[in-house]
Amino acid sequence: MPGHRNAPIEITPLYCVCQQSYDVNRFMIECDICKDWFHGSCVQVEEHHAVDIDVYHCPNCDVQHGPCLMKKRINWHRHDYTEPDDGSRLVQAGTSVFVRELQNRPFPSAAEILVQMQGHQVTQKYLEKQGFSYPIAVPQLGGLGLKLPPSSFSVRDVEEYVGGDKIVDVIDVARQADSKMKLREFVKYYYKPHRPKVLNVISLEFSDTKMAELVVVPDIAQKMSWVENYWPDDSFFPKPFVQKYCLMGVKDSYTDFHIDFGGTSVWYHVLWGEKIFYLIKPTQDNLALYEVWSSSPNQSEVFFGDKVDQCYKCVVPQGTTVLIPTGWIHAVLTSQDCMAFGGNFLHNLNIGMQLRCYEMEWRLKTPDLFKFPYFEAICWYVANNLLETLKELREDNCQPPVYLTDGVKALITALKNWLKREVTEQASEVPDHIRPNHLIKELTKEIRYLEEQSGGSKPVKSQGCGPCPLTRSTLDKARHHARRTARRLRHHHHHHHAPKTPSNLEILELHTRQVLKRLEVGPFEEDVPFSSTVMAKFNKTSMASAAAVERSLDNNLLLVMCNVVPILVCRQCPTSPTTEEEAIEGMLSMAGLLYPQRPEESSTAQEPWWSSLAHQFSDSGTLQAQQHVRKECRAELSQRIQENKNFMDNQSSGSNSNSSEAWGDQSPSQCASSPLRLDPSSGTDYQYSETSLSPRHPSKRPAPNTPPISNQATKGKRPKKGMATAKQRLRKILKLSRNNHFLL
Incomplete structure (x- = not known):
């Protein structure tokens, strides 16, 4: 067509006898005659062999020009063995001369x-x-x-389990140079009766293999x-x-x-x-x-x-x-x-x-x-978790070990430096859900508090005290979850309320910590009655601290911990509206569902605390919403009371209900670690975690669901599909014992 110009066709150059395009990840060698390039694997030339070739002839050219010309060895003590051996050059590490001298050296x-x-x-x-x-x-x-294969496990066995096509890094020891080769080629080399070189494999990471x-x-x-x-x-x-x-x-x-x-x-x-x-x-x-x-x-x-x-x-x-x-x-x-x-x-x-x-x-x-790999990222994760550890130890009035305090100080300095580097560096390893400056500030506050305490007269427990373990047992996970929830609630109150007389809930939390320090309960046993396993141990370990709480609480609340399941025992508690309100308060507190009041509501002492839930989770905060929440809580409690009376009666009459039936489809650990969410019917999700997709990473895709707070207890795991909502958790953990005793 007149005036029409065809667009130029881009032609990708092809190489080697296989006529493939250039691949940066594959070793190639150039023919010194025709100047064409060939994949080493196509012409049977290993990467570590290429350095020994002086003049390379490809398969086409060696017909006319003969085989390749190899370098001549002149010395045995230099990485480049073609260097003149005039005595002026020192021995280099890895050479045969070096190894022989090393073996003859004396060492302490x-x-x-x-x-x-x-x-x-x-x-x-x-x-x-x-x-x-x-x-x-x-x-x-x-x-x-440590579990390992038997001592008869061979290099050939490694090839069988890992795969011969696995590319491994191989060190040419005499040159102290790294190259790559397939595992099967290394195995062939290994079993040669006379090895031309000393090759060493030290970086075969096999976590992704059989x-x-x-x-x-x-x-x-x-x-x-x-x-x-x-x-x-x-x-x-x-x-x-x-x-x-x-x-x-x-x-x-x-x-x-x-x-x-x-x-x-x-x-x-x-x-x-x-x-x-x-x-x-x-x-x-x-x-x-x-x-x-x-x-x-x-x-x-x-x-x-x-x-x-x-x-x-x-x-x-x-x-x-x-x-x-x-x-x-x-x-x-x-x-x-x-x-x-x-x-x-x-x-x-x-x-x-x-x-x-x-x-x-x-x-x-x-x-x-x-x-x-991602060293800075793991340091941010660790700093986030150590912040929680320091807060827990402070709440327990327990001094952290010196190595931990010194480590956090070093972390603070490093994190600050890495943030400064981000101004000039493209890549950043700050996780999206972590607020870096806030984290550094909070860590600094904890360290400052420790330094003030060490210089003051306030007594603290030693670093080896029993209630301050840094291990991650099941009970520790439950403690971590409960402490974290309580601490966030107290932090919220601290910033929104004037100082006031401690409430029943605060006394309950104090007692919780005292009991947890002494109580060690074994794993939940499905077929053993609760009274025969837990209550005996509870009565033995907690009566001293319980006496103080009994003088302060009208309904005599006692808190114990069974595996990771919070248990609230209300002895001789009438079913009056006031008791219902206090019972719900304790239940929701243990379930991690207690939310603070708004500042303007703090002065209304007569109004039940949970009426403020309507303000927290509705747009209008109307009286109708408050009444709806109150009515739903009371109805839920009454229903659970009756259902669990029947449940406990069946238990006492010989019914065989195991723990999975009593807890629905979830194990106790799943209930304890469930995320803090509202009833889906409310149309609103609420979490204590701070959602902060860092502006430093505009290219990063946000996670489909806001990740939970990463800590030692959860290890940053997402909620599993089908985990209970807050309302479902409340229903599952309300259990009644005989004689109007509550089990939470």
């Missing part, structure tokens, strides 16, 4: 610094008390909770791990997997001195073979020297062990497990063919050192490939 024995322990002794309680500052050696597998089922990490690593305890399931960032590594090294493999990414601690078990660790303590001076050495252009020519006062030699034989603490500088020599399993974990005991190691990586411009 690691017995001076190594802590020998049995597996059952390595507990979180022990490390929190004694600290985790020196390496631990466990000669036997038992007691660690082999993951064969390995269970040590109990101590699971219980202390930040990722296991604090990483939310609904996080925008992908969860880091650094807990399960398989290491396959041949004799004379060497890894030069390093600190594990993010200052992580390491568990390490030799399945068969032997490893030798060269350990250096992370003192201030040694860390400063390490940073200078790491950034030095002649780093490979300087053995870092010669730069410090002490470098210890630790031989790890078959069947031995070692735990290396945060920040320890170490090199590793494989003295014989070896398979080992290991993993990395961050924890609360050495937060400051972990942050220092991370900052050092940042200054050294360490590539992301060799850094802990």
Whole structure:
């Protein structure tokens, strides 16, 4: 057609004998004759072999020009073995000369610094008390909770479970250079009678493979791990997997001195073979020297062990497990063919050192490939959870352990610095649901309070006090949930009401904390009557504190905790409207449904507190809405009273009702951890969590549902589908015992 010009057709260049387009993720090599490019896998050239080729001829050109020309070895002590051996160049790490000299060097024995322990002794309680500052050696597998394949497990077995097509990072030890190859190619290399090179695999993380089922990490690593305890399931960032590594090294493999990414601690078990660790303590001076050495252009020519006062030699034989603490500088020599399993974990005991190691990586411009994935994000999650921990300890008048206080201080400094960096950096790892400046402010307030208390005369309990555990048992989760709800209510009242005489609810909350400190109830037993299991223990442990409350409460409210189910016992309480109101108040408080009054309503002492619910959750706040709420609560209570009388009568007459029937379709733990929501019929959802999609992330997609508050109890999990609403929870937890006794 006249005047018509066809649009240019974009032609993608094709390469290799396979005629595929260029793929940045695949190794390619250029032919020195025809200048065409070929995939290494298509022409049978491995990446680590390419450096040995001086002139490469592709399959088409080698017909006319002959095979490739290989480089000639001139020396055995340099990474580039073609350098002239004139005696002027120093030995470099990893070369055969270096390894031979290293094996002949004398070193002080690691017995001076190594802590020998049995597996059952390595507990979180022990490390929190004694600290985790020196390496631990466990000669036997038992007691660690560590599950591994048998010692007959081979490199071929790894290929079978992981898959031969898995791309693995392989270190060419003599060059201290990293390359990639398929696992099946490494297995072929491993079983060659004469290996042309020393290749080492140290970073095969197999959590996403079938082999993951064969390995269970040590109990101590699971219980202390930040990722296991604090990483939310609904996080925008992908969860880091650094807990399960398989290491396959041949004799004379060497890894030069390093600190594990993010200052992580390491568990390490030799399945068969032997490893030798060269350990250096992370003192201030040694860390400063390490940073200078790491950034030095002649780093490979300087053995870092010669730069410090002490470098210890630790031989790890078959069947031995070692735990290396945060920040320890170490090199590793494989003295014989070896398979080992290991993993990395961050924890609360050495937060400051972990942050220092991370900052050092940042200054050294360490590539992301060799850094802990989303290190800053996990620190924000941890800070958010430690804030709750500090508040709970303060409410219990319990002094936090020193390591935790020091760790939070270090976190505050790091978080402030990271926020400042965001001005110039594109990427940010602040989670969307966290308000960073508010979090830092609240943490600072808690630390300031602790410093004021330590300088004052107010007595506090010691850091080892019983009611202040930092473990995550079932009862701790319930305590955390109840304390958090009560604290938010009190915080709201503090900002909206003038000081007043403590109410029955406040006295009840005080008594709750006192009872929880002494009460330890076992798991809920489905077929055992409540009175025979819980009440006996309750009567024994709580009568002293109950006496004080009985003098203050007309209806003699007593609070106990059965597993994670709040139980309210009202003894000899008449069914008058006043008692109904107070009973509902206690019930809703324990269910996490008590909401504060509006400021203008605080002066109306005669009006039941729950009449303010109409103001909270309706647009008009009219009297009709108030009456509707009051009427619904009373009707609900009356209905539950009658239903549960029948229920308890059936129980006493021999009916076999198990716990799943009594609690509907939910377990007690599900009821206790249900999100705080209103009746769906109201058309409004209400949560205590603060919804704050950070303006720093305009490109991030908001979650379909507002995520719950991430804390130690919930681990940031979303509400499961079908979880009870607030009204459903109220219905399920109202239970009557005989003789008009309430069970909540």
